[in-house]
Amino acid sequence: MPVFTIAIHGGAGTILKQDMTDEKELLYRQGLSDALDAGYNVLQKGGTSADAVRAAVCSLEDNILFNAGRGSVFGKDGHQEMDASIMDGSNLMAGAVAAVRNVRNPVELAYAIMTKSPHVMMTGSGALDFAKLHGISVEADEYFYSDFRYQQWKQMQGSDEAALDHNVKVSDDKKFGTVGAVALDINGNLAAATSTGGMTNKQFGRVGDSPIIGAGTYANNNTCAISCTGHGEPFIRAVTAYDVSCLMEYKGLSLREAMAVVVHDKLIRLDGEGGMIGADASGNVEMQFNSDGMYRGMRASDERSEVAIYK
Numbered sequence: 648m649p650v651f652t653i654a655i656h657g658g659a660g661t662i663l664k665q666d667m668t669d670e671k672e673l674l675y676r677q678g679l680s681d682a683l684d685a686g687y688n689v690l691q692k693g694g695t696s697a698d699a700v701r702a703a704v705c706s707l708e709d710n711i712l713f714n715a716g717r718g719s720v721f722g723k724d725g726h727q728e729m730d731a732s733i734m735d736g737s738n739l740m741a742g743a744v745a746a747v748r749n750v751r752n753p754v755e756l757a758y759a760i761m762t763k764s765p766h767v768m769m770t771g772s773g774a775l776d777f778a779k780l781h782g783i784s785v786e787a788d789e790y791f792y793s794d795f796r797y798q799q800w801k802q803m804q805g806s807d808e809a810a811l812d813h814n815v816k817v818s819d820d821k822k823f824g825t826v827g828a829v830a831l832d833i834n835g836n837l838a839a840a841t842s843t844g845g846m847t848n849k850q851f852g853r854v855g856d857s858p859i860i861g862a863g864t865y866a867n868n869n870t871c872a873i874s875c876t877g878h879g880e881p882f883i884r885a886v887t888a889y890d891v892s893c894l895m896e897y898k899g900l901s902l903r904e905a906m907a908v909v910v911h912d913k914l915i916r917l918d919g920e921g922g923m924i925g926a927d928a929s930g931n932v933e934m935q936f937n938s939d940g941m942y943r944g945m946r947a948s949d950e951r952s953e954v955a956i957y958k
């Protein structure tokens with residue numbers, strides 16, 4: 648029986664045990680487990696890796712704890728603009744959306760762009776029009792509101808700074824996380840997806856790495872599926888996800904070796920804080936980061952399973 652596997656992340660950054668209450672940690676762990684189950688159930692029924700990463704990412708987008716979909720951070724203008732992407736490693740098809748508002752599950756919109764349009768990427772109001780045309784769920788602003796996110800943004804509103812969700816503190820509370828998933832299905836196909844609200848107080852239509860194919864997301868059956876999280880700008884400049892694939896394809900490195908080069912060397916040299924998850928066609932899973940922590944988890948048909956937060 649071929650092995651199938653799924654891995655997810657809920658963001659990386661300054662995630663420290665001392666900033667977390669037991670109660671909150673439990674909620675995060677539950678959120679990660681629920682998302683893993685959602686993806687794993689698809690794979691167990693013989694579903695595709697693309698459907699599995701969609702299911703896992705939708706679960707995280709619906710969870711207000713994570714910076715994607717419902718829990719997206721506020722931009723400088725007080726709006727929440729979301730980015731997402733998905734890639735199918737079996738045919739190198741990809742879909743991405745940037746700076747879109749009010750879409751409940753941006754990963755579903757990215758998937759619709761991949762499967763129902765001749766394009767790879769759509770942005771802003773045009774992307775919203777496309778979503779409505781294809782019956783993708785849209786929600787009012789209130790759906791995306793949480794007092795925590797609002798306070799987080801208020802703290803930065805006067806400045807021109809933008810901050811990684813993970814690194815903005817509000818009183819004794821902290822919430823983290825761009826989300827992503829990678830999967831290998833029973834037919835040996837790989838897929839990856841990433842979704843985010845971006846950085847708190849972002850402005851000028853800033854878009855990070857998450858919807859950029861090759862930077863935040865990449866999948867290729869010959870190498871690996873990768874989803875990244877962290878400070879988007881260095882991740883874009885390092886073409887991070889594709890670089891892992893290239894190191895495997897052109898240099899013959901293993902997934903673990905390739906990811907280590909990118910996360911612990913190349914990104915560090917660009918001041919790129921964050922991490923990534925990856926899977927390869929043999930069912931290996933890697934979850935590496937150069938920050939204090941990364942919300943993460945994996946489950947495989949050969950009984951491997953893990954949910955972790957700190958280093």
Ligand code: ASP
Nearest residue numbers: 825845855876877878879
């Ligand atoms: N990579 C995302 C961005 O820069 C942020 C994150 O991973 O939390 O938009």
